[in-house]
Amino acid sequence: xxxxxxxxxxxxxxxxxxxxxxxxxxxxxxxxxxxxxxxxxxxxxxxxxxxxxxxxxxxxxxxxxxxxxxxxxxxxxxxxxxxxxxxxxxxxxxxxxxxxxxxxxxxxxxxxxxxxxxxxxxxxxxxxxxxxxxxxxxxxxxxxxxxxxxxxxxxxxxxxxxxxxxxxxxxxxxxxxxxxxxxxxxxxxxxxxxxxxxxxxxxxxxxxxxxxxxxxxxxxxxxxxxxxxxxxxxxxxxxxxxxxxxxxxxxxxxxxxxxxxxxxxxxxxxxxxxxxxxxxxxxxxxxxxxxxxxxxxxxxxxxxxxxxxxxxxxxxxxxxxxxxxxxxxxxxxxxxxxxxxxxxxxxxxxxxxxxxxxxxxxxxxxxxxxxxxxxxxxxxxxxxxxxxxxxxxxxxxxxxxxxxxxxxxxxxxxxxxxxxxxxxxxxxxxxxxxxxxxxxxxxxxxxxxxxxxxxxxxxxxxx
Amino acid sequence: xxxxxxxxxxxxxxxxxxxxxxxxxxxxxxxxxxxxxxxxxxxxxxxxxxxxxxxxxxxxxxxxxxxxxxxxxxxxxxxxxxxxxxxxxxxxxxxxxxxxxxxxxxxxxxxxxxxxxxxxxxxxxxxxxxxxxxxxxxxxxxxxxxxxxxxxxxxxxxxxxxxxxxxxxxxxxxxxxxxxxxxxxxxxxxxxxxxxxxxxxxxxxxxxxxxxxxxxxxxxxxxxxxxxxxxxxxxxxxxxxxxxxxxxxxxxxxxxxxxxxxxxxxxxxxxxxxxx
Numbered sequence: 239x240x241x242x243x244x245x246x247x248x249x250x251x252x253x254x255x256x257x258x259x260x261x262x263x264x265x266x267x268x269x270x271x272x273x274x275x276x277x278x279x280x281x282x283x284x285x286x287x288x289x290x291x292x293x294x295x296x297x298x299x300x301x302x303x304x305x306x307x308x309x310x311x312x313x314x315x316x317x318x319x320x321x322x323x324x325x326x327x328x329x330x331x332x333x334x335x336x337x338x339x340x341x342x343x344x345x346x347x348x349x350x351x352x353x354x355x356x357x358x359x360x361x362x363x364x365x366x367x368x369x370x371x372x373x374x375x376x377x378x379x380x381x382x383x384x385x386x387x388x389x390x391x392x393x394x395x396x397x398x399x400x401x402x403x404x405x406x407x408x409x410x411x412x413x414x415x416x417x418x419x420x421x422x423x424x425x426x427x428x429x430x431x432x433x434x435x436x437x438x439x440x441x442x443x444x445x446x447x448x449x450x451x452x453x454x455x456x457x458x459x460x461x462x463x464x465x466x467x468x469x470x471x472x473x474x475x476x477x478x479x480x481x482x483x484x485x486x487x488x489x490x491x492x493x494x495x496x497x498x499x500x501x502x503x504x505x506x507x508x509x510x511x512x513x514x515x516x517x518x519x520x521x522x523x524x525x526x527x528x529x530x531x532x533x534x535x536x537x538x539x540x541x542x543x544x545x546x547x548x549x550x551x552x553x554x555x556x557x558x559x560x561x562x563x564x565x566x567x568x569x570x571x572x573x574x575x576x577x578x579x580x581x582x583x584x585x586x587x588x589x590x591x592x593x594x595x596x597x598x599x600x601x602x603x604x605x606x607x608x609x610x611x612x613x614x615x616x617x618x619x620x621x622x623x624x625x626x627x628x629x630x631x632x633x634x635x636x637x638x639x640x641x642x643x644x645x646x647x648x649x650x651x652x653x654x655x656x657x658x659x660x661x662x663x664x665x666x667x668x669x670x671x672x673x674x675x676x677x678x679x680x681x682x683x684x685x686x687x688x689x690x691x692x693x694x695x696x697x698x699x700x701x
Numbered sequence: 702x703x704x705x706x707x708x709x710x711x712x713x714x715x716x717x718x719x720x721x722x723x724x725x726x727x728x729x730x731x732x733x734x735x736x737x738x739x740x741x742x743x744x745x746x747x748x749x750x751x752x753x754x755x756x757x758x759x760x761x762x763x764x765x766x767x768x769x770x771x772x773x774x775x776x777x778x779x780x781x782x783x784x785x786x787x788x789x790x791x792x793x794x795x796x797x798x799x800x801x802x803x804x805x806x807x808x809x810x811x812x813x814x815x816x817x818x819x820x821x822x823x824x825x826x827x828x829x830x831x832x833x834x835x836x837x838x839x840x841x842x843x844x845x846x847x848x849x850x851x852x853x854x855x856x857x858x859x860x861x862x863x864x865x866x867x868x869x870x871x872x873x874x875x876x877x878x879x880x881x882x883x884x885x886x887x888x889x890x891x892x893x894x895x896x897x898x899x900x901x902x903x904x905x906x907x908x909x910x911x912x913x914x915x916x917x918x919x920x921x922x923x924x925x926x927x928x929x930x931x932x933x934x935x936x937x938x939x940x941x942x943x944x945x946x947x948x949x950x951x952x953x954x955x956x957x958x959x960x961x962x963x964x965x966x967x968x969x970x971x972x973x974x975x976x977x
Contacts, residue, residue: 264754467735502751505747559732591771593740645727
């Protein structure tokens with residue numbers, strides 16, 4: 239089973255690299271046969287999905303006939319509400335199929351689905367939303383038609399009117415996220431979304447409901463992430479997105495630090511991290527503390543790095559990325575890392591690969607880059623001995639960054655009693671290290687490398 | 702930088718030049734990532750799995766993905782990689798510390814390196830050695846000196862109980878021996894490989910099997926050749942040695958003065974003499 243899941247993961251990663259990762263959601267029928275109660279829930283879902291796929295495979299040719307879809311639409315819009323429900327389920331299951339002819343087949347029904355979004359039957363609306371969400375990535379024709387017919391204002395009204403029905407809100411956010419992932423979303427869709435009430439509504443849903451759970455917040459967070467990825471995302475700052483996402487991250491960070499074992503917290507942490515990370519790039523340095531709020535956010539981010547470094551290293555890396563963006567141009571946030579005693583744990587993380595250590599080293603470099611006093615503190619907390627190890631790593635970027643940090647630490651320390659001579663000797667040594675690192679591939683004579691090792695040893699000894 | 706009149710200008714100019722030569726230019730940067738960035742790959746796949754109801758929350762499953770960063774030996778030509786810093790340091794200290802820059806042989810200590818350089822790469826030594834005892838005993842504190850490396854070797858074996866094939870006491874091969882081996886090459890169809898010393902490799906010294914006159918107390922090569930000679934003459938078909946008149950010694954085996962160095966892959970790779 240493990241090898242199968244590994245294979246699936248590899249296949250999905252490749253699909254993502256090929257920009258062909260299309261996610262569809264299947265809303266399973268809860269009014270199922272009672273005989274299924276004895277079977278574990280996840281097995282039931284698997285069985286239903288398999289059944290759905292088989293069903294679609296056999297019946298798709300039938301529905302491809304124009305008359306057949308016409309018949310289905312007539313049930314969908316007819317006076318018999320039970321028939322409507324069956325029809326929408328049928329359409330929904332069709333939409334979940336990855337078969338390429340599904341979207342054109344369902345095209346005649348889409349305008350009706352859109353109309354029903356402003357209806358009052360929550361279950362029906364939910365199914366319509368997921369059906370539309372599944373069809374959008376499959377076909378540009380469907381997407382263009384829906385945009386022309388006003389899907390964005392329709393989604394905005396839907397969320398507003400149904401905000402007490404979190405299942406509908408979740409479905410609407412999912413559909414919006416499918417729209418926002420389109421290749422040309424930045425040009426065509428983003429501007430429409432930003433002028434609507436959607437950003438503020440998404441932000442209001444962001445705080446998870448304790449009873450309903452994380453799901454609606456997760457969908458909203460993903461929508462915000464896709465918006466923040468584009469250059470138009472800076473408009474989100476005006477809605478207070480950075481502040482809201484940061485405070486939510488802070489709460490989640492506290493929960494993680496306390497060892498909260500809630501399943502799936504990381505599903506919300508991930509898109510929030512990305513929002514904050516990208517929104518920070520739009521935020522002017524002088525208003526950073528205002529926008530983000532408390533500098534203690536660094537505590538939450540460090541907690542994520544430590545909590546996920548073994549179980550979810552990619553998430554730990556994203557947390558480190560946000561830390562880099564926070565500390566790049568802000569002395570306050572750098573100082574907070576020192577005052578909250580977070581640096582030793584960061585230094586420990588320098589041992590790990592998967593891109594974590596390079597990002598962490600950037601954070602430490604940001605700190606060293608700010609002030610002489612920070613350099614002194616970093617040295618006191620043991621950064622030099624770690625640099626002696628990182629200088630020997632196989633990753634070229636790590637070695638380069640280590641040299642940069644070492645240079646900053648040495649050149650910015652207050653002068654020792656021996657004065658200029660010691661400093662210039664140290665700088666000479668570091669320069670030698672850097673030159674040798676840069677020309678290591680071309681060097682023939684081993685003696686300089688021996689010299690390099692001696693420099694490294696001596697650099698470590700000089701504290 | 703403003704230079705005051707009367708200041709030591711060359712020193713100040715030097716420092717200015719030093720500063721401009723410094724290649725360090727780290728600047729803090731905010732990184733904005735687009736939605737398809739590779740850093741987001743794993744999270745996107747997890748999101749996909751979540752939407753497909755296939756997401757697994759459990760964190761106690763062993764994760765093979767997280768790994769410790771590797772250390773790599775930075776010596777050019779050495780591609781060794783290590784998981785632990787201690788392994789790397791051991792490797793470096795063992796192999797790259799006392800290396801002769803002329804011939805790239807690695808010696809285990811500074812003293813042996815000094816002796817090696819003196820005996821192998823110092824022409825003054827060669828001249829002096831013709832007239833006086835120059836080969837010093839390898840045992841630190843002994844202080845004895847000898848006229849030839851063979852005498853030293855005998856001393857090491859008899860007095861200090863060293864093995865006769867001590868790896869760090871190979872005498873240098875001289876030009877005469879090179880010519881001799883070329884002659885041998887023609888006769889016995891062997892090839893001399895002129896490869897670079899690999900200080901870590903096993904000494905692949907293989908020599909001419911056609912040894913008739915074993916000498917006592919010789920180095921490893923001789924022992925090997927003797928055994929192989931005994932073995933091979935039984936198998937060799939139409940071997941010329943038995944039928945031809947006895948040749949001078951140096952045509953039939955690797956001379957004493959031929960040294961392949963510690964761990965060198967330079968050596969004869971004769972088809973007959975090859976150990977399989």
